[in-house]
Amino acid sequence: MPEDTILSTSGLTKEFAGFTAVNGVDLSVRRGSIHALIGPNGAGKTTCFNLLTKFLAPTRGSIVYNGRDITREKPAEIARLGLVRSFQISAVFPQLSVLTNVRIALQRRKRGDSFDFWRSERSLKELDAEAAALVDAVGLTSFLGLTAGELSYGRKRALEIATTLALDPEMLLLDEPMAGMGREDVERIAALIRKISANRTILMVEHNLSVVASLSDRITVLARGQVLAEGDYATVSKDPRVVEAYIGSGGGHGHH
Amino acid sequence: MTDLASTDAAATGLTLAETDDSTARLHRNLFIAIAVALVIAPFVAYPVFVMKVLCFALFALAFNLLLGYGGLLSFGHAAYFGMASYVSAYTAKNWGLTPELAILFGTAVGAVLGLVFGALAIRRQGIYFAMITLALAQMVFFFSLQTPRFTGGEDGIQAVPRGKFLGLVSLADDRALYWLVAAIFMGGLLLIYRVIHSPFGQVCKAIRDNEPRAISLGYRANQYKLMVFVLSATLAGLAGATKAIVFQLASLTDVYWTMSGEVVLMTLVGGLGTVFGPIVGAIVIVAMQNYLATLGAWVTVVQGVIFVLCVLLFREGIVGVIAKAIKKPL
Numbered sequence: 001m002p003e004d005t006i007l008s009t010s011g012l013t014k015e016f017a018g019f020t021a022v023n024g025v026d027l028s029v030r031r032g033s034i035h036a037l038i039g040p041n042g043a044g045k046t047t048c049f050n051l052l053t054k055f056l057a058p059t060r061g062s063i064v065y066n067g068r069d070i071t072r073e074k075p076a077e078i079a080r081l082g083l084v085r086s087f088q089i090s091a092v093f094p095q096l097s098v099l100t101n102v103r104i105a106l107q108r109r110k111r112g113d114s115f116d117f118w119r120s121e122r123s124l125k126e127l128d129a130e131a132a133a134l135v136d137a138v139g140l141t142s143f144l145g146l147t148a149g150e151l152s153y154g155r156k157r158a159l160e161i162a163t164t165l166a167l168d169p170e171m172l173l174l175d176e177p178m179a180g181m182g183r184e185d186v187e188r189i190a191a192l193i194r195k196i197s198a199n200r201t202i203l204m205v206e207h208n209l210s211v212v213a214s215l216s217d218r219i220t221v222l223a224r225g226q227v228l229a230e231g232d233y234a235t236v237s238k239d240p241r242v243v244e245a246y247i248g249s250g251g252g253h254g255h256h
Numbered sequence: 257m258t259d260l261a262s263t264d265a266a267a268t269g270l271t272l273a274e275t276d277d278s279t280a281r282l283h284r285n286l287f288i289a290i291a292v293a294l295v296i297a298p299f300v301a302y303p304v305f306v307m308k309v310l311c312f313a314l315f316a317l318a319f320n321l322l323l324g325y326g327g328l329l330s331f332g333h334a335a336y337f338g339m340a341s342y343v344s345a346y347t348a349k350n351w352g353l354t355p356e357l358a359i360l361f362g363t364a365v366g367a368v369l370g371l372v373f374g375a376l377a378i379r380r381q382g383i384y385f386a387m388i389t390l391a392l393a394q395m396v397f398f399f400s401l402q403t404p405r406f407t408g409g410e411d412g413i414q415a416v417p418r419g420k421f422l423g424l425v426s427l428a429d430d431r432a433l434y435w436l437v438a439a440i441f442m443g444g445l446l447l448i449y450r451v452i453h454s455p456f457g458q459v460c461k462a463i464r465d466n467e468p469r470a471i472s473l474g475y476r477a478n479q480y481k482l483m484v485f486v487l488s489a490t491l492a493g494l495a496g497a498t499k500a501i502v503f504q505l506a507s508l509t510d511v512y513w514t515m516s517g518e519v520v521l522m523t524l525v526g527g528l529g530t531v532f533g534p535i536v537g538a539i540v541i542v543a544m545q546n547y548l549a550t551l552g553a554w555v556t557v558v559q560g561v562i563f564v565l566c567v568l569l570f571r572e573g574i575v576g577v578i579a580k581a582i583k584k585p586l
Contacts (some may be wrong), residue, residue, distance in 0.1 A: 053472070079474035091472070096458075104462045107455060109472045111423035117456035117481060124455055167473060 006171055006201045007083070008105055011186035014047055020046040023225035025059070029171075029218075030168070034202045036212045040246055044130035045205045046088075048222065049175050052203070053085040054078050063095070065171075082170035088179050090156035091151040092163070101148050101159055103131040105166035131166065135169030136163040140191060156183035161192055172196070174204035178211055190215060213237075221245070259551050271349060275457055283449075285476030292443070294438045305432040305500065309542045310441040311499040312320050316522040316534030318446050318491035324529030325462030326484040328378075331386045331516050332393025333492050335373065336469075338511025339396055340366035345413040345506035355419045355427055355436070361410030361495040368487055369396075378478050382541060393516060400511050412507030416500060422481065440498050449531055451487060460484050492519075519525015519560065525566050527573030530586045536574050 008041050012191040016112065022044045027037040041227040050056040054075040062071045064139055079085075086251050093101050106127045107114055116123075130230065131250045135141055137160060143151060148159055164172060178186050190211055193202065206212050212219060213233045221228045223245040231237045236242050266467045292541070297306045315337055322328050344362030347353040353361065377388040386541040400407045407413065412555065418427040427433040451457050463477050471477050500506040517542065526537025548555045570577045 002410050037502045055468070074476075075468075076476045079472055082476075087469065087470050087472070091466055091469040093462045093469065095465050096461060100458065104458060104470070105473050107458065111455065113476075113479075114455035114459050114481075117454045117483070117487065119449040119454050119456075120450070121453045121455060121458060124458065161475070 004031050005029065007054070007063070009063050009071050010061055010218050012048070012063065014044075014049060014051055014056060015059045021225055022051060022058075024227070025222070025227055026079055027220060027227070029203050030203060031201055031234065032199070033217040034197050034204070034215050035109045036216035036219045037203065037205045037222060038207075038209070038212055039228070041064050042224075043222040043245075044221055044225040046175070048207050048223075049173065051086075052128055055085075079167070080167075082167075083173065084164050084167050084171070085173040086175055086177060088162055090153060090160055092151070092156050092159050093146035097145060097147055097149070098135060098143050098159060099128065099145070099172075102134050102162050102166050103127050105163045106131055109167050134162045134166050135159075137165070139188075150236060152199035154181055154188070157181065157185070157189055159198070161189070165196060166208075169200065169203040169220065171203070174202060174206075174208060176205055178206060178208045186211065198217055283531070287446075287449075290535075293357035294442065297438075298431055298434045301395060303434045304337060305431075305542075305546060307434055307437045307502045308499075308546075309539055310437050311495050312522065312542050313517075313535045313538035314441050314444045314498070315492055315495035315540045316519050316526065317445060317494060318488045318531075319519045320486035320526075320528065320534045321448050321451065321491065321521045323482060323523065324533075325457060325464065326481060326488070327461050327467075328481060328485065329382075329386045330377075330389040330485075330488075331520070332373070332389035332391075332396075333391075333489075333519050333532065334511050334513060334515035335393035335396040336366040336370055336489040336492040337496035337499075337515060337519075338400070338506075338508075339496070339511045341368055341496035341500040342400065342407050345416040345500040345504075348419060348501065349413060349416050353419075354423050354462040355421055355501050359418075359440070359494065360499065362497025363490060363494040366496065367490040368583055370486045370489020370493070370530060371482075374489065378481045378485065390516070393511075394513060395512070397508070397511050400508060407506070407508070408509065412505055412509075413500075414505055416504040416506070418501055418504060419436070427501075433458065437498055437502060440494065445535075446490065451484075453532060456480070456483070468545035481517075484535050512560065521563055525562065525571075527574055527575035527577075527579070527586070530575045530579055532574065533573050534584050540574070 005028050006209065009025055009027045012022055012025040013020065025048060037045050037048065052060050054073055058071065061071060064070070065081060078178060081181065083195070091105065103124060107124060110127060114151060133145060138161055140158055140162065143155065148156065162198055175191055181189065186208065193215060216233065218231065219233055219236050220230045221242050228245055229239045230243050270366060278574060312476050322330055340362035344358045347360035347361050348355060373392045374387065376392065377385050380388055401409065404441050418433060420426050421436060427436065459480050462516045463480055498511060512522065521536035522541045523534050524558055525540055526535065527533025543556055544558065551558065566573065572580060575586050
């Protein structure tokens with residue numbers, strides 16, 4: 001594996017009872033890049049994403065992260081290796097405060113496991129300042145004391161990003177970060193993604209092609225579970241097979 | 257929006273700290289009130305009745321720790337309560353253990369049973385988890401039914417000696433025993449409060465709210481679920497073991513599925529996911545069973561009606577509704 005590849009798959013395959021959702025995908029993500037995984041509906045993006053984040057186990061093939069085979073690792077373990085995912089539906093802890101949401105992630109990074117049920121939560125106070133700074137970085141300071149469930153959709157996504165950043169991950173896997181967002185939120189989150197990509201690698205699945213065009217360094221197009229094309233936006237958008245796949249399936253611009 | 261946010265920052269931070277403080281003060285005052293009530297109670301009410309309430313309140317507190325803070329619905333908590341009750345009664349009667357040792361022994365058995373059953377049940381989620389806990393508890397029930405040499409079968413273990421605390425102080429007098437039970441209850445309550453407000457408790461609440469997300473942050477969710485399960489089973493065991501000494505009886509009732517149902521009822525009536533709700537729920541249900549006893553089988557009907565009303569009118573339970581009204585967690 002070349003030195004500048006952070007995540008790679010070879011022959012990655014997932015079969016569900018007689019149906020092959022992902023078929024022999026070879027993917028290579030360069031360290032420090034923003035890499036997008038696109039494709040028409042049913043192309044296997046989400047399945048592929050779940051394989052990479054270990055929420056699904058592959059039928060065949062292997063996944064290597066930072067030179068380490070993670071094909072058989074559990075989801076919690078890869079998070080500990082610095083590979084952290086987001087979710088398509090906003091993934092916050094609705095009954096916990098905005099501050100606590102972020103602090104939960106800090107708690108994991110700074111203290112490891114927290115089986116100490118006999119200790120007061122005052123021992124977590126030392127993490128509050130850093131958590132508040134992360135909340136501030138995504139513009140949510142005025143909502144610090146609210147529970148996450150009370151936030152609007154776009155703000156939940158922002159909180160989710162702050163929580164993910166609290167882990168200081170080396171690589172982020174974003175599952176449709178713009179899904180279900182209004183134009184204003186899309187721009188805010190796109191700016192945020194660009195900002196956090198500074199010294200990280202990002203692999204994202206995204207439907208919104210204008211976002212993909214403006215953000216990503218490299219794009220992999222999936223169709224019917226296989227890699228159809230790969231390259232920068234200019235290259236893949238002119239590829240006749242890609243155009244055909246999108247038109248043939250009725251376009252991939254829309255939301256679910 | 258960022259500008260607006262940063263100007264608000266200082267003010268919000270301040271009010272946040274103040275809210276935390278005032279909640280902590282409120283809770284401290286409530287603990288003092290409970291302690292005072294515990295001291296007064298045996299002089300104004302029948303001590304055995306109060307002890308019964310305390311045992312069931314502790315049982316409901318233990319159940320609520322698992323459901324309200326761990327998000328795990330167990331339909332088989334009678335197993336830990338009942339088995340601990342048998343072990344406590346058996347060791348006190350047949351091995352001649354002092355009451356505190358018998359209770360400890362029963363509690364330990366509750367913990368071990370919780371570890372084994374928990375390890376099996378947490379592999380499944382939601383309704384399947386609940387069904388597995390119920391099935392395992394029913395196995396404990398049939399075991400109890402089939403081993404009369406240990407459990408006394410239909411008769412249960414009767415005439416359990418209350419013995420002497422530490423081998424010194426006789427607990428034959430209700431008042432004397434009361435102080436031991438009150439201390440056990442208060443200790444259990446404080447422990448549960450601490451667990452809920454510990455770094456561990458924070459992770460449990462996060463897993464309850466959104467398990468996949470907690471896993472994606474690197475938490476091994478099953479280990480936390482097992483831990484909170486064992487803590488809950490242990491405290492349920494403590495309640496059952498104490499109950500056996502109070503009533504000098506351990507019987508099939510303690511280990512039957514209706515007991516599992518009763519603790520769900522107490523928790524829901526009092527307020528699921530509130531610290532103090534299960535205590536109120538236990539008082540309401542035990543008082544009903546005692547004072548409506550003359551109605552015979554109708555008690556069950558009244559209980560059912562109350563349960564339906566609870567679910568329809570105030571889902572948060574009694575304490576949950578109060579907490580909402582004063583906008584503070586209780």
